[in-house]
Amino acid sequence: MLMALALRISFLLQVVNSAANAQSSCLERTPSHQAAMEGHMLLQLNLTHQKNKTASEDDHDDRTSRSLLFQAAAMLRELPKNVYDQIAFDVPYSDFSEEVETFPERKPWLFNVLVATFKTWMADFVVQVSEASSIAERGGSFAWFNSQRSFTFAMFGLIYVGLIEWVLYVSTLSVALPHAVVFGNEPLADKMNDSVGQADLLIQICYDNFLVNPLVYFPIFYLIKGTMAARCSGKTPENGSPSSMAAGLARYGENFWADNLTSCVVWVPVDFLVFAAPMYLRMPLSHAFSFLWTMLLSKWRGSH
Numbered sequence: 426m427l428m429a430l431a432l433r434i435s436f437l438l439q440v441v442n443s444a445a446n447a448q449s450s451c452l453e454r455t456p457s458h459q460a461a462m463e464g465h466m467l468l469q470l471n472l473t474h475q476k477n478k479t480a481s482e483d484d485h486d487d488r489t490s491r492s493l494l495f496q497a498a499a500m501l502r503e504l505p506k507n508v509y510d511q512i513a514f515d516v517p518y519s520d521f522s523e524e525v526e527t528f529p530e531r532k533p534w535l536f537n538v539l540v541a542t543f544k545t546w547m548a549d550f551v552v553q554v555s556e557a558s559s560i561a562e563r564g565g566s567f568a569w570f571n572s573q574r575s576f577t578f579a580m581f582g583l584i585y586v587g588l589i590e591w592v593l594y595v596s597t598l599s600v601a602l603p604h605a606v607v608f609g610n611e612p613l614a615d616k617m618n619d620s621v622g623q624a625d626l627l628i629q630i631c632y633d634n635f636l637v638n639p640l641v642y643f644p645i646f647y648l649i650k651g652t653m654a655a656r657c658s659g660k661t662p663e664n665g666s667p668s669s670m671a672a673g674l675a676r677y678g679e680n681f682w683a684d685n686l687t688s689c690v691v692w693v694p695v696d697f698l699v700f701a702a703p704m705y706l707r708m709p710l711s712h713a714f715s716f717l718w719t720m721l722l723s724k725w726r727g728s729h
């Protein structure tokens with residue numbers, strides 16, 4: 426019995442000792458455990474901060490993107506004004522005569538449209554009168570005025586020469602080649618040493634003769650010519666026959682090489698003079714040579 430009691434006491438002592446060792450071990454591990462917990466908490470705080478920072482940056486990016494979109498929308502709304510008023514000047518005037526005198530400076534785009542329309546119509550008119558006089562001298566009969574042909578050239582002058590050409594040459598080139606304006610206004614001696622301006626001059630000549638004329642100028646001319654011919658004649662295309670626009674482009678396809686080779690022969694040397702001239706002379710020179718060219722085009726393609 427005493428032996429059993431001793432064994433029980435020994436067992437209890439071992440249990441107490443083990444519990445004490447376990448508690449001691451737990452106490453020894455507490456600092457490292459606390460450090461680990463603190464590190465974990467710092468990591469969580471850092472992750473939370475990063476998430477908040479990222480959310481803030483995303484919100485800032487969204488606001489920036491919306492601001493850029495609003496700016497782009499505003500630029501699009503102002504595009505017609507930016508396109509057509511790049512060389513306009515706010516010139517004051519006090520009476521009607523000064524208002525008329527300053528009109529080209531204040532409204533250069535509108536002035537160009539009016540001049541281009543009248544010039545193109547007048548060039549064809551001169552050719553028609555010349556053709557009628559020539560035939561009359563030979564004793565032939567000829568309707569001296571073709572209203573359909575005259576209206577075609579007037580519409581071409583309005584749509585292409587007045588509207589589209591301004592964007593192609595004034596707006597586009599002034600942005601793409603800003604030094605060309607400086608080069609044009611330089612004295613001749615400075616032009617000879619301005620390699621950048623000379624390169625811009627060659628670019629403008631190639632742009633006019635190898636891009637605009639074959640891909641824009643002549644297609645629009647033949648499209649307007651075909652459309653006006655169909656409208657003035659009152660005929661509608663029959664089933665299976667091409668439309669007036671398609672017929673006009675087909676005619677351009679037939680005349681493509683002849684038209685563009687002739688255009689290059691005329692306009693390559695002319696462009697050297699026009700694009701190298703001071704800015705105040707560029708439009709008058711362009712209209713003067715364009716008048717002569719339109720007379721040639723009227724004589725060559727007006728009745729065909």
